[in-house]
Amino acid sequence: MGEQAFFIAILSSAVIAGTPILYAALGELITEKAGVTNLGVEGMMLIGAVSGFMAAIVTGNSWIGLLAAMLAGGAMGLIHAILTVSLRANQVVSGLALALFGSGLSGYLGKAYIGIPVTEPFRSLPLPVLGDIPFLGPVLFRHDVLVYLSWGLVLTLWFFLKRTRAGLFLQAIGENPGAADSLGIHVFGVRYLYVIVGGMLCGVGGAYLSLASAPSWLENMTAGRGWIAVALVIFALWRPGRALVGAYLFGGIDALGFHLQAAGVHLSHFFLQMLPYIFTITVLTVVMAKRGGRLAAPGALGLPYDREER
Amino acid sequence: MAMTVKFEKRLNPSVAMNVAVPLLSVLAAFLLGAVFLTLTDRDPVEVYETMFKGALGSRYGLSETIVKAIPLMLCALGISAAFRMQLWNIGAEGQFYMGAFAASALPLKFPDLPAILMLPGMLVLGCLAGGLWGLVPAVLRARWKVNEIITTLMLNYVAILWVDYLVYGPWKDPKGFNFPLSAKFSATAALPTFGDSRIHVGLLLAVLLAILFWIVFEKSRWGYEIKVIGSSEQAARYAGMDIRANVYKVMLLSGAVCGLAGMAEVSGIVGRLQPNLSPGYGYTAIIVAWISKLNPAAILVVAILFGALQVGGFFVQTTGVPASVASMLQGAVLFFVVGGEFLTKYRIVLSRKEVV
Numbered sequence: 035m036g037e038q039a040f041f042i043a044i045l046s047s048a049v050i051a052g053t054p055i056l057y058a059a060l061g062e063l064i065t066e067k068a069g070v071t072n073l074g075v076e077g078m079m080l081i082g083a084v085s086g087f088m089a090a091i092v093t094g095n096s097w098i099g100l101l102a103a104m105l106a107g108g109a110m111g112l113i114h115a116i117l118t119v120s121l122r123a124n125q126v127v128s129g130l131a132l133a134l135f136g137s138g139l140s141g142y143l144g145k146a147y148i149g150i151p152v153t154e155p156f157r158s159l160p161l162p163v164l165g166d167i168p169f170l171g172p173v174l175f176r177h178d179v180l181v182y183l184s185w186g187l188v189l190t191l192w193f194f195l196k197r198t199r200a201g202l203f204l205q206a207i208g209e210n211p212g213a214a215d216s217l218g219i220h221v222f223g224v225r226y227l228y229v230i231v232g233g234m235l236c237g238v239g240g241a242y243l244s245l246a247s248a249p250s251w252l253e254n255m256t257a258g259r260g261w262i263a264v265a266l267v268i269f270a271l272w273r274p275g276r277a278l279v280g281a282y283l284f285g286g287i288d289a290l291g292f293h294l295q296a297a298g299v300h301l302s303h304f305f306l307q308m309l310p311y312i313f314t315i316t317v318l319t320v321v322m323a324k325r326g327g328r329l330a331a332p333g334a335l336g337l338p339y340d341r342e343e344r
Numbered sequence: 345m346a347m348t349v350k351f352e353k354r355l356n357p358s359v360a361m362n363v364a365v366p367l368l369s370v371l372a373a374f375l376l377g378a379v380f381l382t383l384t385d386r387d388p389v390e391v392y393e394t395m396f397k398g399a400l401g402s403r404y405g406l407s408e409t410i411v412k413a414i415p416l417m418l419c420a421l422g423i424s425a426a427f428r429m430q431l432w433n434i435g436a437e438g439q440f441y442m443g444a445f446a447a448s449a450l451p452l453k454f455p456d457l458p459a460i461l462m463l464p465g466m467l468v469l470g471c472l473a474g475g476l477w478g479l480v481p482a483v484l485r486a487r488w489k490v491n492e493i494i495t496t497l498m499l500n501y502v503a504i505l506w507v508d509y510l511v512y513g514p515w516k517d518p519k520g521f522n523f524p525l526s527a528k529f530s531a532t533a534a535l536p537t538f539g540d541s542r543i544h545v546g547l548l549l550a551v552l553l554a555i556l557f558w559i560v561f562e563k564s565r566w567g568y569e570i571k572v573i574g575s576s577e578q579a580a581r582y583a584g585m586d587i588r589a590n591v592y593k594v595m596l597l598s599g600a601v602c603g604l605a606g607m608a609e610v611s612g613i614v615g616r617l618q619p620n621l622s623p624g625y626g627y628t629a630i631i632v633a634w635i636s637k638l639n640p641a642a643i644l645v646v647a648i649l650f651g652a653l654q655v656g657g658f659f660v661q662t663t664g665v666p667a668s669v670a671s672m673l674q675g676a677v678l679f680f681v682v683g684g685e686f687l688t689k690y691r692i693v694l695s696r697k698e699v700v
Contacts, residue, residue, distance in 0.1 A: 117679070117682055308501070
């Protein structure tokens with residue numbers, strides 16, 4: 035394989051490997067913007083992956099699968115919202131409960147579906163003209179439709195947060211719910227909304243694995259990607275554009291291991307598999323050290339809101 | 345007449361609710377589990393009966409329940425130390441594996457070591473490796489405020505892959521027919537067991553540690569310091585407490601106890617290093633620790649319950665139901681406990697209002 039072909043292969047798989055993390059990270063990003071931490075991303079992705087897969091097998095239609103994954107992820111979000119917004123539960127522990135429950139439930143539901151192929155997975159859909167650009171074409175424009183949709187989502191989210199009233203309200207709630215409340219913004223309702231929407235996007239991230247990139251179901255197939263997505267939001271400093279770059283960076287590390295092995299590099303594949311996890315720790319440390327521990331995190335992140343304690 | 349529901353904050357957390365919530369949560373989790381079982385065409389009564397009888401209905405089942413409870417007790421105790429300081433150590437699983445790895449090094453590399461050195465040596469190595477694995481996130485957190493939830497979790501994957509590497513590679517038993525298993529440990533490397541059961545003295549260690557933890561965290565000056573830091577870092581700083589040093593100490597202790605769990609498992613149960621040593625003890629132990637409200641005595645009891653759940657999941661597999669039904673139930677218990685804590689903190693007040 036020529037050098038350029040090798041790079042194209044790596045970069046193109048970086049996009050594929052980064053896409054599920056990107057969806058999940060965008061979901062986590064808007065949840066956190068509303069002031070709620072969700073550590074259940076891993077569980078939500080798994081539930082999304084398995085329910086999307088099951089629905090796609092039963093109906094033979096991957097779009098219905100995607101819808102099912104969104105609904106299931108949203109339902110997990112609803113649970114998190116009830117626990118953390120209404121019942122003011124500890125957000126860390128509630129998220130852990132989601133992660134553990136999601137792993138167990140998806141394993142239970144998916145047992146009968148291991149080894150079954152999807153009839154109509156999301157296949158790559160080369161864009162006309164753009165797909166023919168040398169180098170960039172195969173890297174960026176010969177993917178499945180969910181990759182293109184994720185770019186649209188990044189743009190929409192950026193515009194929503196920067197330019198719209200609802201986006202400003204969302205951020206106000208995450209920064210200072212008390213002040214937002216006195217402006218007449220319905221803090222509880224908005225938090226419910228964005229925790230649920232965040233869950234839906236995590237569901238899409240999971241379904242991307244089971245319906246597009248794998249495409250099959252395996253127990254715990256997310257392999258920590260949900261947690262990497264949580265880390266990615268910090269790395270992205272809560273900005274959608276940086277989340278995109280970060281997701282492809284993580285995807286690249288993921289893909290690098292695989293491609294180095296295929297190229298015959300003499301390093302045990304167990305070490306190559308460690309790369310994304312070690313990279314996550316390293317990147318997070320570098321970001322924190324560079325910023326002296328001060329982040330642009332939403333001011334009220336992780337704190338339950340109690341009207342009477344305003 | 346209209347009824348209004350109001351939540352009033354309790355001045356003191358309700359003691360009755362502290363006991364009732366976990367019990368009701370277990371019940372509610374089983375009900376939720378029944379919904380999913382029914383939806384997937386299983387008879388929940390039959391499944392639960394198989395689980396219950398399997399785990400608690402025979403001498404063998406009971407002893408297996410204790411066997412699975414030991415690593416849960418140790419890991420939950422380890423986790424509780426960190427949680428007291430609001431350090432979210434989610435890395436018990438990795439610390440367990442590192443403990444198992446380091447403890448295995450001794451019997452594998454020095455199989456002829458005198459018995460008097462073997463077990464103590466393994467114990468020290470297991471604790472040390474687990475502790476150091478916990479110290480890494482502690483340093484990152486104390487120096488640069490790197491989120492320890494993410495780092496401890498990432499290190500779990502690294503530790504598991506490391507053990508996989510060893511047993512698939514350099515530590516693979518040359519006489520093992522190419523299975524990913526290390527050589528069998530010598531008899532001197534096995535923790536003694538009670539009678540002819542598989543229950544090993546790890547149980548004793550867990551009970552001793554629980555007592556020690558109770559003394560240290562409830563009665564000692566240091567325990568008080570940890571409590572203060574856990575409730576308000578700022579207050580602790582004003583009082584002149586060294587937060588960084590305490591982060592190190594607590595994570596070292598937390599990791600060491602989880603490492604001990606890994607050592608006890610390879611020494612007392614498995615007798616060699618192998619992949620999939622743990623069915624997720626480190627994660628289940630988080631639930632155990634939280635439900636027990638970090639109380640050492642409660643941890644011992646709840647660990648037995650969750651050990652039973654694990655064994656029940658194993659038994660139910662024989663009837664074709666996936667064993668993951670157990671981890672689903674465990675996660676669900678935590679949901680309800682987390683939600684139920686509202687009831688310990690708030691009082692529900694119903695009042696009648698005249699509608700004008």
